[in-house]
Amino acid sequence: MQFMLVASPIRRDALTGQPLAVCCLCAGIVAPLVFIPFVIWAGWVTPGYSQIASTFSDSAAQGQPHPEIMGIGLLLLGTLLGFFAIGCFLTIPRWNRLVFIPQLICAAAIGGTGMFHDYSRVPGAPRNLEGFLHNTFASLAILSATTAILISGLAARRQAGWGHLFVPAFGFALASATCGYLFQTVSDARDGLAERGFAMVALSWIVVVALTALVTIIELPPASALGSDPIRDQTDAA
Numbered sequence: 001m002q003f004m005l006v007a008s009p010i011r012r013d014a015l016t017g018q019p020l021a022v023c024c025l026c027a028g029i030v031a032p033l034v035f036i037p038f039v040i041w042a043g044w045v046t047p048g049y050s051q052i053a054s055t056f057s058d059s060a061a062q063g064q065p066h067p068e069i070m071g072i073g074l075l076l077l078g079t080l081l082g083f084f085a086i087g088c089f090l091t092i093p094r095w096n097r098l099v100f101i102p103q104l105i106c107a108a109a110i111g112g113t114g115m116f117h118d119y120s121r122v123p124g125a126p127r128n129l130e131g132f133l134h135n136t137f138a139s140l141a142i143l144s145a146t147t148a149i150l151i152s153g154l155a156a157r158r159q160a161g162w163g164h165l166f167v168p169a170f171g172f173a174l175a176s177a178t179c180g181y182l183f184q185t186v187s188d189a190r191d192g193l194a195e196r197g198f199a200m201v202a203l204s205w206i207v208v209v210a211l212t213a214l215v216t217i218i219e220l221p222p223a224s225a226l227g228s229d230p231i232r233d234q235t236d237a238a
Contacts, residue, residue, distance in 0.1 A: 021091050022087075024084060024090070026087075026214075027080040027081075027084050028080065028084030028210040029210045029211070030080065031080040031081055031206065032206075034080060037073075038069060038072065038073025038074075039059075042056075042069040045066050045069065050192065052193055055195045056070060056195060056199075057113060057117070060117055060118070061118045062125070062128075063122065064120075067117055070114070074110055074113050075111050077110055077111075078108065078112075079107070081103070082107035084103070084206060086100075087210065088100060088103060088152070091217065093160070099155055102144040105144040106140075109138070109141035113137045113138050116131075116133040117131070117134060118134045119134075142180035145198075146180060149169055152165070152169060152205075153165055153169015156169070161216035172201055172204070176198060179194050179197035179198035180198050182194035
């Protein structure tokens with residue numbers, strides 16, 4: 001009974017008591033909403049661009065008329081995902097550092113794809129360092145995002161408020177890895193579709209994790225109020 005008297009106001013004030021974590025998690029939720037308009041806008045002003053066959057980077061490739069549009073979109077996406085990584089670090093109940101590292105790498109890699117432009121698909125276009133760096137960052141983003149999905153799912157196992165993510169994480173990680181592999185291997189006529197599949201899977205998982213974290217902030221009292229460590233690991237406590 002005494003516990004309930006202490007915990008109830010903490011639950012009511014949870015969102016205002018952890019403003020940094022809440023703001024960072026919300027950055028992950030709004031990231032897709034911020035990025036999608038840039039994809040549409042960049043495709044609209046790029047001659048011959050297809051929202052199915054072309055990749056995001058095709059609208060910002062070397063020689064395109066307005067590469068700054070998609071470049072800014074990717075930089076904003078990477079920045080928002082960087083804040084989301086901080087939110088996960090502050091709220092995931094265990095292994096938060098293992099989740100944070102690939103998330104931060106992914107965010108930085110996405111920003112790198114916005115800074116460095118891909119090779120042009122025009123026959124005979126030069127293969128230079130900028131295009132190489134762009135493709136290296138793209139591969140790193142796929143690998144790190146898939147790793148982050150898998151580790152966050154493993155970290156959620158048997159954790160109060162998080163356990164429902166354990167099994168779906170394997171499906172999301174498999175889908176992410178499959179789309180990423182196809183993006184790297186299929187023909188130019190289909191790699192845009194594979195990239196969009198990867199983006200949909202990865203960004204959907206980000207939204208799910210962010211919403212889960214926000215719900216746990218509201219429903220579970222902070223560990224400091226209960227006299228325990230900030231990172232709550234129910235399996236260790238058992």
